[in-house]
């Protein structure tokens with residue numbers, strides 16, 4: 848896998864470092880996942896490919 852960025856809080860992976868930072872910031876202050884950000888994660892993208 849090429850360079851990916853991980854949210855330290857929820858563990859989702861992002862291609863874009865900005866998305867990972869946004870996710871980490873959101874997760875650590877809200878203790879939930881922001882769906883808008885989570886849909887940009889690699890996990891969400893791969894899930895979408897299956898359907």
Ligand SMILES: [Zn+2]
Nearest residue numbers: 854857870874
């Ligand atoms: Zn997160």
